[in-house]
Amino acid sequence: MLDLISKLYKLEKQAREQKLDPEAVHAMRQERVRPIMDKIKALLDARVKTTPPKSLLGRAISYALGQWERVMVYLEDGCLQPDNNAAENAIRPFAVGRKNRLFSGSPRGAKASAAIYSLIEIAKACGLNPFEYLLQVFEQLPHARSGDDLKTLLPQGMSKNNPA
Template sequence: MTQAVHAMRQERVRPIMDKIKALLDARVKTTPPKSLLGRAISYALGQWERVMVYLEDGRLQPDNNAAENAIRPFAVGRKNWLFSGSPRGAKTSAAIYSLIETTKACGLNPFEYLLHVFERLPYACNENDLKALLPQGMSKNDSA
């Protein structure tokens, strides 16, 4: 983490986090523990050390939006996948979805990547040729 990010989080975020913690500590004493609010406060206090790691590690984001956005297509399509036709069809769908998401995670255009693979796959003669077609081993220029 850069010094600038660390300094910014210490200067701007830590005071906010300290206020939230003080509020939670005060409210936990006056809120019935079995109420919804009481359980939420207890949960938040139980996770507090994990939350505070954010101040020290610049790689961490204050939310999980990136992960949520990556899995959204799967959550939306979950009911549709019940109709894959067979266990083999479901496995095939899962493999294709995994390949496409990996392609995106590697910064490649899925359409261009698949075009590249389909053009070269017939000429793959061994395991190394096949591994070379995986998105992890390709640059953006390879699939163009």
């Protein structure tokens, strides 16, 4: 199983190194990844029959099979990743400082912190400089008069070439 998963990640690495566009990644996944995923599914199906369901391995197999349709979605879109490593890496700095933020002062302060952290990470994901993005938001926020005005201040509404 680990060998098969390793093959999947090698193919994903090759796609990144070759800077394949999403359509090419999709085609590669259909041709080369889908057969590996089919082997993984066959192994899970076989092992679920011979593994005690309450054992750690049995629970892991049952969980994997229960999530199979969701896992397979990444084969249908070349923009999707096979895991959530990008999200995990993005939140790591906040998770590391979690104990420091237990003392946000109030639930309202904690919600405000979460909102700012989310904006920062989304800005990064959209290719924006978080400091410059927040500077623009704080300068333009007092002039926002409608929901549409606020939407234009979201990171998705701005781009590196066309800041709000």
